[in-house]
Amino acid sequence: MPAPCLRLKRHKRPNKSLADGKQKQKKRPRKIAKSDLGEDVAGNSQSLSMFDEDSVEEGNDNESDLQEHRTVGIVNGDGDSESEDIQEVFDTDQEQELDVKAQTVAKAPVSRSSFHSHLEYKLPETEVEDLLKKKWKYQWDVPAFGMPDCKWVGTGECFLEVANINSDCGLKQRLYKHWLDVCRASGSNDFHSSPQRFFFSLCNSYRDILHCNKKPFYRKGLKEDLAIMDAYIMHCLNHIFRTRDLVTKNDSKLGKHWENAKDNLLSGDEFLDHGFTRPKVLILLPFRSIANRAVNRLIQLTPGAYKVNVEHMSRFSDEFGNHDDEDNVNTNELTGSVKNSNSQKSSKPPDHQALFDGNVDDKFMIGIKFTRKSIKLFSDFYSSDLIVASPLALLKKIEESKRDKEKNVDYLSSIEVLIIDHADVIAMQNWAFLTSVLEKLNCIPSKQHGTDIMRIRKWYLDGHARFYRQTIVLGGYANPDINASFNRQCVNYQGKVKLICQYKGVLPKVSGQVRQIYQRFDADSVAEADNARLDYFVQKVFPKIKDSDEIGGVRNLIIYSLPERKEFFPEVVNMLEGADDMTCTVLFSQFDQLQLERIVGTTSARRMITSEKGVFVLC
Template sequence: MPAPSLRLKRHKRTNKSWADGKQKQKKRPRKEGKINLEEDVAGDSQSLSMFEEDSVEEGSDNESDLQEQRTAGIVDADGDSDSEDILEASNTDQEQELDVKSQTVAKAPASRSSFHSHLEYKLPETEVEDLLKKKWKYQWDVPAFGMPNCKWVGTGECFLEVANMNSDCGLKQRLYKHWLDVCRTSGSNDFHSSPQRFFFSLCNSYRDILHCNKKPFYRKGLKEDSAIMDAYIMHCLNHIFRTRDLVTKNDSKVGKRWENAKDELLGGDEFLDHGFTRPKVLILLPFKSIANRAVNSLIKLTPGAYKVNVEHMSRFSNEFGNHDDEDNVNTNELTGSVKNSNSQKSSKPPDHQALFDGNVDDKFMIGIKFTRKSIKLFSDFYSSDLIVASPLALLKKIEEAKRDKEKDVDYLSSIEVLIIDHADVIAMQNWAFLTSVLEQLNCIPSKQHGTDIMRIRKWYLDGHARFYRQTIVLGCYANPDINASFNRQCVNYQGKVKLICQYKGVLPKVSDQVRQIYQRFDADSVAEADNARLDYFVQKVFPKIKDSDEGGVMLFISSYYEYVRLRNFLKSQNASLCLLGDYAEPRDVTRMRNWFRNGEKKIMLYTERFHFYRRYKIGGVRNLIVYSLPERKEFFPEVVNMLEGADDMTCTVLFSQFDQLQLERIVGTASARRMITSEKARPGHGHEIQWERSTLKELQQKTILRKFNNPGDLNYPSFLVVFTNNRVVRYTRELTNVGAAGSIYEVAVTGPQAVQVTVKPSKLAFKNVGDRLRYTVTFVARKGASLTDRSGFGAIVWRNAQHQVRSPVAFSWMQL
């Protein structure tokens, strides 16, 4: 489709514009020129600048603003003059990005800003076809700034290089100077080597970004979280103000040509600077409290010349602030943690308090409009430059538009920068809401909304806007849903950058008293994984639960879909069941917990989303089965440590080769790869993971992967006993009879003189072949014992006339 040409035609305008102001000065008679079909379409529309100062209904005085534009040298509140704005806009095309020399940042073309280079690129149809295939090849990697176990990987050519310490990062000069001042005021003396500087450089590349290891503010990561938020907000401001500068400059050129027009035909691409609608930036957040932080950061980072007045700030504080205490959040400068003034009254973990003690309303939308000297909060969405919303609120708007033809969400048609922050929290809410919103972005609008059609960029008209949209996804972890959206719904022609991390795991936070068994089942595909998991549970796990008289069995489930399937199966088996699922009524929760704790119900189904919102410590758990691994790694030790009982605490984890993302966050990346890629488990087989601490050279985490015949076949366990300030260490093991029926085994113990070792029972009598019996070993460091070495060895041996089972023991003394 050829680019539309612009034939100058004077027609009556219902609103004021820059050109109208010029006409008031000269009072020239209108001249009617020839028109073409495209002009007929545009003739009835409001051919307005998308960045006029204010519309009449917004209550501003346009003529006053126009008069100020015509008056040079008027000083703003921060001492800058209006003429500087005009000069800066006129020199947009001549701005140059300085060379980069000392730190890893994004490279921009020397002659043009990345903003212009990105939006003015003409996308060939061959590239469109390649993008639609959604196959991304990551070709380079660079160590991540400040994250030793992580690296950035990207598609296409590597755009990272060393930066000049005096570089303006690709920012407009006024934004750059103001950001420096803000950083100095906050005590940061090295802005050019700061995390926010680096992350802004990533954003300024206009590539899609997936940052899956951000430490959030509610987990003692306030400094890092705020730095990244400041960076992407500054990127949004830069995009909005560069867009305004371009439109303002073109308005000026068009106005001058109108004065001298004699049916003159202008070049096709020269004045194409509009989208279908005005909003260019969309920020999606999970809660109002986080939106409150984002908007306040946006106001803070906006230079004083652009925020002489912030309208409706009181309303914003009332709706988005904490109603209980306007100053409820205190920052611990030493730890970077956030705590609520009322947090001491709560028994919830600190991270839960920090996240949920604010305004947790998850249905909100607010439009923000920038005029020459003010910021307007709660502006109409079609006159806004930026929209801050929750996925739920946008989804409700989309559904309303589908039901009511008079309504629409066309303000989503021209989004060029999309920020999805705290994606992990949004995933806990419902990721499907967000995928529905992504599907609605950058669609051809259903109506014309007053935009001059002759100024719309060609790639909007071609339906290619989604290939120009930059999407930035931020969270503390990635899961299959987040990865799927990033790979399939983000198709930026510039390419992608994402963070790859190596995890150490969280097993050290799990009680030493808990025996952990990791059982792998195999699935043919991702689509079949859910069915394979349920089949494995039904055939291998449930029969043991059903045959046992013991209660206290908790089934932890990460998704609501799996929860429903498992609930339906257990009900069909008439299982003694209590449910704590995503939508459990508060009046039912206390009753269910009491039933389970008192043994009135044998099995409890417990979902990750319920734990995310409630963070209860469930009493009465004696046997934990992790049906599906949690997305949030911190939940694993929390749930496992709910187990009660000194001698018989077991956690069984089911996983498949498609659970690697969750598994590596729990057991560590290296161990997860071994578990996933090891020899295929035969029916009835699995893997056991035993967490140990090395004692001979240094204290470290070690994961042992061992194949076994069935989950109870633990004939050759090893013991690692570390004495710290606790003089008593206790382990429970299980022995399987591989000898004849009626076999009796007796125990013999060897070890250092400084340790007393007790085994109960000391004799195991098996009735049948394959029977399993458990025993408990207690290691006590003797008081006053002299130690020539800080480590030692021993063994526990079970034997009879035919067989002997030896378990080696390693001892280490730390701080005794």
């Protein structure tokens, strides 16, 4: 008979005991430096295990294929009902792992997974001080998979060179086998050299990642978008299940040896496996429709043994599915493909239809909990393993917590993996919402929430949780706000990896003989750039056009500020009516390098930014 799960007697300390003797983190105003602009511009009680009793029954991988491929049942009730007649099946940590070479500060034995190596590292106070004022230096680069003009650059030592492409990637065996089956079912026979396999290796390094050249599903990049999403979902599942395995294994040890060594059992670091609260993964997305795709894919990528029941699926479909009856659009929520059933051709471009022809509500939040045999959607946030939300919804929760202390957001205190997907779309909504959310992550909670303090990792109590949080930022392009957040609010001690690309520009897509005049104005800082742009326009550009008496078709175009999306530039310029004297005047400063290089190309942009001349003519 297995040893019973015992409960430790919790210390009855005041809530402030969590932060006693710890220095409070000081809030600092967010600043955008030149380095952000371009590469060349300088209340629920928890048991001892922190999991419900139906979450921790342990098994192994030596089971028949019949049990592996059980039929998934859908439960739509509001309760936490669960079938009890099927024995729990999940792996232990005794699996063959891919040894990922980490930074010199995080050396670990070959047999240790990157999960354990990352979380068990003891961060010295001197290193904490260095991280707060550190300017990251990228010391290595490797070619980007499937992107000939791009490369990955990273801090510390290069870990990609030692990866064994025929290994299990560092995944738990059951997750690895299921992922292989899913890939083969989709027609992919070369998983180990696939984009998702490569990107998972990046995720499994537990370094912060910035990938801002991802072709999204609404720009005919469905295959690439899905591969990246698969990789980070598998990384999240791997992190959640490894966390559960570690807690379960320690519970078992405590149950067996508690009576014999109860005085010394918890004196060391061996059983420190908890955070302040249960949620460990946060995925931030811009729209409900995109969240629908992500959650459905997460369910697909979860092995059958873990999803015998998927609870509240009907409610999820109602709240996150597509109900745009006005335009009569049928959308495949998983793949992102769009089929417009209207016989009348839409006046909107295909990328607009694919992105917005779904449930575009930007205020949503859902907790997801994994138990022995089920996935519970809409679980209470404090009992969830993973939270999927929009920045706006989280910001509203944060504002409510300031007005009402009972509505705290302490479930954000123990996030260890943060995914920000479609960051470019979030930036178009309001990037300030996201920066406010980042400031609230990994803070000391206001209440104990039933957590056993004797099992909390020391770096949580020291207020160092943000230095262990991995942040993965994904988007179609970078801008100064995204770079600033990645450089300043992502301070993972493991270091950083980001994608650097050489752009060819979109000028060949401009049709007709349009004389393009690029005029550079000077600005002392990013904060003053907008005023400097207006002054230059009023003094240099507007006087030339205010007295114009031409009323005919548009032949002279002035682009006051370069668009973030490069495809907009040729679309707008090509609207000029055919004539021999068409001109396009573009205003830019040294702080517009990211937008400029996507339009004229990286090489030309560097020359235009650094040249002594201020006017450039392209034909």
